[in-house]
Amino acid sequence: MxxxxxxxxxxxxxxxxxxxxxxxxxxxxxxxxxxxxxxxxxxxxxxxxxxxxxxxxxxxxxxxxxxxxxxxxxxxxxxxxxxxxxxxxxxxxxxxxxxxSRRHLLKLRHRWQSQARSDLDRTPLKDTEVEADEMYQNAGEKGIPHLDPDDPPRRRANQRVGHGTKENDRPPVVGIVGRQSGEVRLEVVEHADQATLEELVKETTIAGATVYTDEWNGYNHLPEMGRKHATVCHTPGQREWARDDDGDGVREVHNNTMEGIWTGVRNFLRNFRGVNKEYLEQYIGIFECGYKIKTVTLEFLRALLGVKAVTNPST
Ligand SMILES: [Zn+2]
Incomplete structure (x- = not known):
């Protein structure tokens, strides 16, 4: 309403x-x-x-x-x-x-969101325990007229399930969250292949960190990069949400933090009824920027508007 x-x-x-x-x-x-x-x-x-x-x-x-x-x-x-x-x-x-005008507003939104996106913190998470996971988001070419009769627009929602690529309109979003800090890094990528995932884990975590992932084999070589690796099984029928590997009664092998973030991302994106894949990273960026705060802050708004932080307020 x-x-x-x-x-x-x-x-x-x-x-x-x-x-x-x-x-x-x-x-x-x-x-x-x-x-x-x-x-x-x-x-x-x-x-x-x-x-x-x-x-x-x-x-x-x-x-x-x-x-x-x-x-x-x-x-x-x-x-x-x-x-x-x-x-x-x-x-x-x-x-x-x-x-x-909707068109003018959309232009403004894309401009501000791209500023917020480029201002996101991209330093490695300081956490010694992180979760890494991917989700796949249907995102096509909303708003772009289809002029090629051999490439008609989709009439119904993308029926693909599971892994996808940006090319086939189901771009992967890779998320890495720190268990201690709750800080998250979200990246829209072309393919969630091993090289891409390894690169992201390397950029976003510190050496020696334990990385909790599902069994997707893109993460198989983390130990060679100086990261400890623990996996949780997400195969349907044998899903296990948390496992106690070292027998101390604390079920540490899970990806619940990342799963919760994906639920938030899906709810956030659902509202827009389809986001153009070229702009998906902006919407993901805005989500990342705001997901930890309940009430808007001047810091959040200044990031959105591309206002540089005060360097020295007294001068
Ligand atoms: Zn003057």
Whole structure:
């Protein structure tokens, strides 16, 4: 059910929220970095005022040089767009509620999500115990017109099950989660072959870490890379969720953390009724960025908007 609320929002409050978001160090002149004494130059898009810098004469507003530059949306619209993207609301619903163009919103979403994706932490997990697993997500060419009569669009959902590749519209997503930190690294890949999986495990874990996986043989050579390896059987009929290998009563061989994350990923993606495979990594990235937080943080929003962190707030 759509519930448009934009007409009831306080433009001034929204403006100050966004100002703080994109200017963690406070508003300053984009040319000479002066940060006080601005003279109001124009009021016509209040509360987004145009200022003139007293030091260098540059005319600018709070959006100049930021992700919002050139936007004609009112502050309340921008807040609702950011809220919708953060919460995984579909572009279509957001466009209806805000009475704006779906195509334009989708472009904005892809731009912001790609920023968030490129800002994700890619340093190795410090955990001594990690779980690695893959899922396969049906993702085709949503939104791209099919002009080739020999390659008609799919009418029904992809019927393939099990392992797939990006090429056949069932790209693998590889996940590695730290048991101690709860931090996760998710990657959309072309193939979940041994070389790809080994490379990812190497990049995302520390030497000596124990890697828990299922029996997919892509992980067979982890010991040669200085990682300990423990497997859990996921074959239907002989599924076992947790196994006590060393007999100490703690059933440590399981992939429950990763399984839980996949459930979250599937629920998140289901909402969109199909994501174009070229953009899948962005949606996975947004999921990764937000999955550990229950209430949105300025840090999350700044990652979404590509705002660089404050280096030294006192200067
Ligand atoms: Zn200036």
């Amino acid at each position: 759509d519930f448009p609320i934009q007409p009831f929002m306080d433009e001034n409050a929204c403006y100050h929220f966004l100002l703080d978001l994109v200017h963690p160090e406070g508003l300053h002149c984009p040319r000479c970095h002066a940060h006080e004494g601005f003279i109001v130059h124009r009021y016509y898009r209040e509360p987004v005022l145009d200022y003139r810098c007293p030091a260098c004469g540059r005319v600018f507003n709070a959006w100049t040089g930021t992700v919002f530059q050139g936007t004609r949306y009112r502050p309340s619209m921008l807040v609702l767009i950011i809220r919708g993207f953060s919460q995984g609301e579909t572009t279509a619903q957001l466009a209806r509620e805000l009475g704006c």
